[in-house]
Amino acid sequence: MSLKRRQLFKFFGLSAGSLLVGSTATPVSASEKEFLPPTAEHPLILSFNENPLGMSEKAREALSAAGERASRYPFAQVGKLKELLAKYMHGTPDEILPTHGSAEAIRAAVEAYKNGGAALIVPELTYSDGSDVAKRNHMPIIRVKMGPNWSIDVAAMKKAAAKEAIRRPVIVYFVNPNNPTGTIADNKALFDWIKSKPKNTFFILDEAYGEFVNDPSYQSCAQLVRDGYNNLVILKTFSKIFAMAGLRLGFAFGTKDVIDRIRDHVAYDVMMNQATIAAAMSEIEDEDFLTKSKASNDESRSILVDALKELKIPYLPSETNFIFIDLKKPQGEFVQHMKEANIWVGRPFPPATNWCRISLGTPAQMRYFVKVLKEFREKGWV
Numbered sequence: 001m002s003l004k005r006r007q008l009f010k011f012f013g014l015s016a017g018s019l020l021v022g023s024t025a026t027p028v029s030a031s032e033k034e035f036l037p038p039t040a041e042h043p044l045i046l047s048f049n050e051n052p053l054g055m056s057e058k059a060r061e062a063l064s065a066a067g068e069r070a071s072r073y074p075f076a077q078v079g080k081l082k083e084l085l086a087k088y089m090h091g092t093p094d095e096i097l098p099t100h101g102s103a104e105a106i107r108a109a110v111e112a113y114k115n116g117g118a119a120l121i122v123p124e125l126t127y128s129d130g131s132d133v134a135k136r137n138h139m140p141i142i143r144v145k146m147g148p149n150w151s152i153d154v155a156a157m158k159k160a161a162a163k164e165a166i167r168r169p170v171i172v173y174f175v176n177p178n179n180p181t182g183t184i185a186d187n188k189a190l191f192d193w194i195k196s197k198p199k200n201t202f203f204i205l206d207e208a209y210g211e212f213v214n215d216p217s218y219q220s221c222a223q224l225v226r227d228g229y230n231n232l233v234i235l236k237t238f239s240k241i242f243a244m245a246g247l248r249l250g251f252a253f254g255t256k257d258v259i260d261r262i263r264d265h266v267a268y269d270v271m272m273n274q275a276t277i278a279a280a281m282s283e284i285e286d287e288d289f290l291t292k293s294k295a296s297n298d299e300s301r302s303i304l305v306d307a308l309k310e311l312k313i314p315y316l317p318s319e320t321n322f323i324f325i326d327l328k329k330p331q332g333e334f335v336q337h338m339k340e341a342n343i344w345v346g347r348p349f350p351p352a353t354n355w356c357r358i359s360l361g362t363p364a365q366m367r368y369f370v371k372v373l374k375e376f377r378e379k380g381w382v
């Protein structure tokens with residue numbers, strides 16, 4: 001179980017207000033020239049897996065132009081957004097459900113499939129939203145031990161799910177690539193499991209970080225939806241590569257019957273925010289921006305990986321916009337020292353208590369982070 005985002009205010013020793021000021025004031029420019037060393041008021045935020053480039057110019061323009069329509073309900077715009085999301089997923093609009101961040105999609109999907117006393121099956125080390133929702137719904141939660149190097153042990157997950165499914169429905173919450181590890185699951189094992197249509201079992205595939213993956217063996221489970229499987233839903237977010245964490249947009253992609261069922265658990269799927277819709281429609285079609293964001297992330301990852309190798313700090317091979325590093329001791333002191341250097345990293349992710357998640361900033365930000373990391377080494381802190 002990881003710390004919930006709402007607990008982070010406490011974790012960073014901040015009021016909600018000060019976190020807001022910090023977040024909005026963070027230097028986010030990609031340009032080397034414009035990089036400013038962080039201060040207490042303008043910390044370098046490497047803790048939320050956001051896109052450090054910020055939204056594209058085009059999306060910013062679309063966002064402000066949406067002011068014209070702020071007094072109007074967004075029915076027509078939501079229709080267009082769904083068409084674009086469907087195109088992105090190579091599906092159809094009735095296979096799409098837009099939500100307020102993927103957080104809402106996770107909640108709605110779990111609640112749509114919880115009837116009959118369902119249990120949630122999750123890997124022991126993963127993003128906490130799935131189990132948080134299950135807990136709020138008083139559902140049993142089965143946490144499956146990780147495999148070597150904190151990998152998701154698909155065989156063990158399958159075994160645990162099959163055992164539960166004999167007596168009650170099962171929801172599998174599967175984040176791929178996983179957070180906080182940044183690694184991908186065994187694709188064939190995962191596909192085979194879903195395709196075997198295990199009885200009483202529904203899969204929620206959270207693919208928040210899919211756009212960052214380089215490993216050619218990775219394949220989105222969206223193909224299974226397109227093949228007509230109705231025992232899964234894919235969840236996506238605009239908070240990561242699309243750089244819209246503050247605008248709150250996510251969506252679910254599933255066969256029509258799955259989407260109809262999940263839709264019953266959101267207030268309105270025709271009522272998204274005009275500004276959010278406008279920005280999202282711009283970002284999703286902006287190949288230059290997405291390519292630039294991915295290239296920047298790849299460069300930042302290499303900068304950090306090179307430093308980790310040089311300093312002999314173990315890390316997991318990341319396919320995402322963050323890297324999980326092994327401090328070989330509880331992470332609290334390191335996080336505190338970083339905070340004193342005006343850099344926010346990590347949060348506790350039990351049971352990996354000696355590990356710390358570093359979100360990737362711009363290349364300039366990562367060079368600065370590496371400089372601080374090397375100073376920490378000289379001081380014997382890492």
Ligand SMILES: Cc1ncc(COP(=O)(O)O)c(C=O)c1O
Nearest residue numbers: 101102103127179208237239250
């Ligand atoms: C795996 C995963 N899913 C979902 C989310 C939540 O995304 P959103 O901002 O769309 O609610 C996050 C955020 O960090 C995440 O890591």
